[in-house]
Structures are given as structure tokens and as C-alpha cells.
Amino acid sequence: MSKGAFFGGVHPSYNKDMASGQAVIEMPLPKELIVYFSQNLGAPSNPVVKKGDEVKKGQVIGESGGFVSTPVHAPTSGVVKTVENRPSPVGADMIAAVIVPDGLDEWVEGCNVERGSTGLNREKIKGLIHDGGIVGMGGATFPTHVKLSPPPDKKMDTLIINGAECEPYLTADHRVMLEDAESVLDGAALFAGVIDVKNIVIAIEKNKPDAIITMQRAIAGRSGFTVAEMDVIYPQGAEKQLIYAITGRKVPAGGLPMDVGVLVQNVGTAAAAYEMIRYNRPLIQRVVTVTGSGIKHPKNVLARVGTKFSDLIEFCGGVHGDTAKLINGGPMMGIAQHSLDAGMTKGTSGLVLLREDEVGQFVSDPCIRCGNCLDVCPMTLNPSALSIFIERMRFDDAEEYNLMDCIECGCCAYVCPSKRPMVHHFRRAKAEIRNKAKKAG
Numbered sequence: 189m190s191k192g193a194f195f196g197g198v199h200p201s202y203n204k205d206m207a208s209g210q211a212v213i214e215m216p217l218p219k220e221l222i223v224y225f226s227q228n229l230g231a232p233s234n235p236v237v238k239k240g241d242e243v244k245k246g247q248v249i250g251e252s253g254g255f256v257s258t259p260v261h262a263p264t265s266g267v268v269k270t271v272e273n274r275p276s277p278v279g280a281d282m283i284a285a286v287i288v289p290d291g292l293d294e295w296v297e298g299c300n301v302e303r304g305s306t307g308l309n310r311e312k313i314k315g316l317i318h319d320g321g322i323v324g325m326g327g328a329t330f331p332t333h334v335k336l337s338p339p340p341d342k343k344m345d346t347l348i349i350n351g352a353e354c355e356p357y358l359t360a361d362h363r364v365m366l367e368d369a370e371s372v373l374d375g376a377a378l379f380a381g382v383i384d385v386k387n388i389v390i391a392i393e394k395n396k397p398d399a400i401i402t403m404q405r406a407i408a409g410r411s412g413f414t415v416a417e418m419d420v421i422y423p424q425g426a427e428k429q430l431i432y433a434i435t436g437r438k439v440p441a442g443g444l445p446m447d448v449g450v451l452v453q454n455v456g457t458a459a460a461a462y463e464m465i466r467y468n469r470p471l472i473q474r475v476v477t478v479t480g481s482g483i484k485h486p487k488n489v490l491a492r493v494g495t496k497f498s499d500l501i502e503f504c505g506g507v508h509g510d511t512a513k514l515i516n517g518g519p520m521m522g523i524a525q526h527s528l529d530a531g532m533t534k535g536t537s538g539l540v541l542l543r544e545d546e547v548g549q550f551v552s553d554p555c556i557r558c559g560n561c562l563d564v565c566p567m568t569l570n571p572s573a574l575s576i577f578i579e580r581m582r583f584d585d586a587e588e589y590n591l592m593d594c595i596e597c598g599c600c601a602y603v604c605p606s607k608r609p610m611v612h613h614f615r616r617a618k619a620e621i622r623n624k625a626k627k628a629g
């Protein structure tokens with residue numbers, strides 16, 4: 189099944205071949221792990237450990253802070269050195285447990301044990317997915333158990349497993365599909381059972397032909413599964429764009445995929461959910477692509493949550509002398525980093541390191557009203573007007589121009605000849621608007 193595209197979008201240089209051929213390699217335990225208590229979109233977890241506590245691998249160290257929240261677990265056994273604010277990948281410092289591994293890597297009792305399938309009804313599966321701290325691993329980190337809980341009036345009929353991985357440079361999902369296809373499909377089958385859908389589509393961009401073949405072979409003999417070969421266009425992997433390209437359905441402004449009967453889950457999330465349901469292994473590690481012209485040996489690394497960026501970089505041979513920029517995530521939607529001391533989170537799909545000559549091009553000028561950004565915005569917004577409103581602190585006007593529908597894909601910034609920092613503006617303005625709404629009660 190070949191599937192087309194949506195309005196807008198861009199064709200950046202993908203640069204995936206730096207890492208796509210690198211099999212996943214497990215990184216040895218680092219000297220310390222920075223495990224943030226906020227690892228999901230929604231409420232952060234509440235710390236339940238303190239300085240000096242001994243912890244085991246898989247032990248809960250932060251309890252859910254509400255329904256839209258997930259617990260956080262110790263990624264290995266060791267001692268809590270401190271609980272304090274640390275530099276984080278999102279910019280501001282965040283509270284974290286700093287864990288010094290004891291080298292034994294010993295599981296807490298009850299984890300890493302094969303589970304029978306009796307008594308696993310829908311509610312039990314959702315509960316276990318929550319207990320395992322499973323979140324969207326494509327970067328959004330939305331709690332998976334919440335996505336699996338549509339209100340009764342939402343009739344679901346399609347599950348899309350998102351292996352599009354349209355962000356340039358990143359290859360973590362690609363490798364998961366090649367190396368762990370059965371876990372992805374078993375996780376997808378669990379999700380489909382929970383929301384009671386029979387139609388499961390594995391969506392993969394055509395620039396990953398080996399993953400398409402692998403998944404086509406893996407679905408043979410399984411009912412309800414198809415593989416959709418997606419056109420290569422950014423942001424094909426964004427939820428709303430993917431849903432439209434596959435089903436022709438438009439998620440309404442301000443709406444959610446469930447409004448059109450669809451659930452979208454990332455391939456890594458499906459594999460992580462399967463690990464939790466089958467073996468009681470919470471989400472404490474993930475595949476992260478460390479790549480770009482600035483790193484000596486690009487790799488796909490299986491690393492523990494909390495591994496510092498500096499340790500990941502060292503494991504990949506270190507940087508070239510003129511490396512000038514580190515991005516958490518891909519270059520389109522990722523966040524530039526100012527500290528190598530931040531730790532990776534459940535949402536860290538990649539680190540991209542760029543050299544000086546690639547960074548120098550990002551110096552911004554005023555808008556020249558060329559209109560390029562309007563042609564590519566997949567949400568049919570007016571990015572030029574939005575950015576000007578925001579520069580003038582006219583947040584109400586930006587909201588009226590549907591700023592909150594922006595999916596922060598970065599297409600507008602990519603085509604802007606003035607190199608305007610659009611996504612930075614949009615994130616800042618959205619935070620202002622949300623804060624204002626919160627204060628207004």
C-alpha cells in the first residue's frame with residue numbers, strides 16, 4: 189500500500205545514511221545517571237527517594253502526579269547521590285535524582301519476570317502500561333495509557349503504528365523496526381486489543397525500504413495488519429499529517445486523532461509496551477541516534493534513561509574540533525542544547541551534532557514577506573503573521589490566528605530566507621498563552 193501526502197511540507201536533506209546502517213549497540217553503564225522526575229507531557233511525577241537511598245533497577249523513584257502522568261523508575265541499581273535541580277534538555281533546570289550505579293544492575297523484585305496472559309483484560313493492560321511509565325517515544329512523551337483511554341462516545345477503528353521517522357538524521361525507529369519487529373507488532377496487537385480495533389497500519393517512509401520489507405515479512409500470518417509505504421516528505425510522521433495521508437480524514441482544529449477514530453503510536457512505544465506487559469520491564473532505556481557531521485562515530489545506542497549527553501558523545505568517539513551545535517532531537521523539531529550535563533529522557537530519540545559551517549547559516553533577519561512559509565505550512569497557518577505578532581508581544585492576535593494548532597514542525601523556518609526563529613517564537617508564545625489561561629482559572 190503506497191500512501192501520499194498532505195498540504196505543504198518540505199524536503200530537507202535527510203542525512204540518515206550516517207547512522208541508518210549502524211546496528212543498535214548497548215552502552216555500558218555510565219558513572220552517574222540524571223533521572224528527571226518530569227519525563228512525560230502532563231504532570232511530573234513526585235519523588236519518593238532521597239539522598240542516600242539504595243535503589244534497584246526498575247524500582248519506582250517517582251510516583252505519578254495525576255492521571256496525565258507516569259511513574260519514573262531507577263534505570264539501574266545503585267545509590268541516590270542527590271535529588272536536586274539539574275540542567276535539562278528542555279532548557280530550564282528540572283528536579284532529578286542523580287543515581288550512582290553500583291555496577292550490579294540488579295532488578296527490583298517482581299520486575300523482569302515473564303508474565304502469563306491470564307487476567308490481562310483491557311483495564312489491566314492499561315494499568316500495566318501506566319505502571320511501566322510508558323510514554324510516546326517519538327518525542328512527544330504523552331502518557332500512553334491516556335491515549336489508550338478514549339471516552340466511550342469516540343468510536344475507534346484504526347491504529348497507526350508510526351515508523352515514518354521523517355526527522356532528518358534520526359534512525360532510532362528505523363533500527364527498532366529492523367531489529368525488534370516482533371516486539372513492535374506484539375505491542376501494536378496489545379494496543380489494538382485495548383481500543384478494540386481490527387485495522388492496524390504500520391506507516392513507514394519509502395526511504396527505509398529494508399524496514400518496509402522486514403515489517404511486511406513480520407506481519408505475514410497476523411490478521412488486521414498492513415504496511416503503508418509513505419511518500420518521503422517532512423513532516424509525514426506528524427500525527428495529523430499521517431492520519432490524513434493514510435485515511436483521508438482531517439483531525440479538526442483543536443481536535444485529537446480520536447475525534448476521527450484513529451490512535452497513533454510510535455514503533456518504539458509499541459515495543460516498550462510489549463516489554464512491560466510480557467516481562468514486567470518498565471521503560472528505563474531506549475535507542476537514541478547520536479549522529480551528525482560533528483560526531484566522530486555516529487551510532488544507534490541503547491542507553492539508560494538519564495545517561496548524560498557528554499557520556500553518549502564520548503561513547504561515540506567524541507566531537508570534531510569545529511563542532512558548534514548539539515540538538516536534542518532532529519534539526520527540524522529538536523532543541524539546541526547549552527549543557528552537555530543534561531541527561532537523556534524517555535523522549536530523547538537522537539542527538540544531532542553539527543559543525544560550524546552548518547550552523548553559521550542560522551542568523552535571522554526581518555520578514556521580507558516572500559510567502560514561502562505559507563506554502564509549506566502543513567496546518568495551513570500564516571507563520572509570517574504569527575511570528576510578527578509574537579515579536580510584538582501580541583499573543584491574543586497570534587491565538588486568533590490559530591497559533592495553538594501549530595505542530596512545531598519547523599517547515600516554515602526551513603524555507604524562510606530570513607532564517608527567522610519561528611519555532612522558538614511559537615513555543616514561547618504558546619507557553620505564555622497557556623500560563624495566562626491557567627492564571628485565569
Ligand code: SF4
Binds near residue numbers: 600601
Ligand atoms: S507554523 Fe507551525 S505548523 Fe506551520 S510550518 Fe511553522 S512550525 Fe510547522
Ligand code: SF4
Binds near residue numbers: 555
Ligand atoms: S518565509 Fe520568512 S521571510 Fe518569507 S514570509 Fe515567511 S517569515 Fe517572512
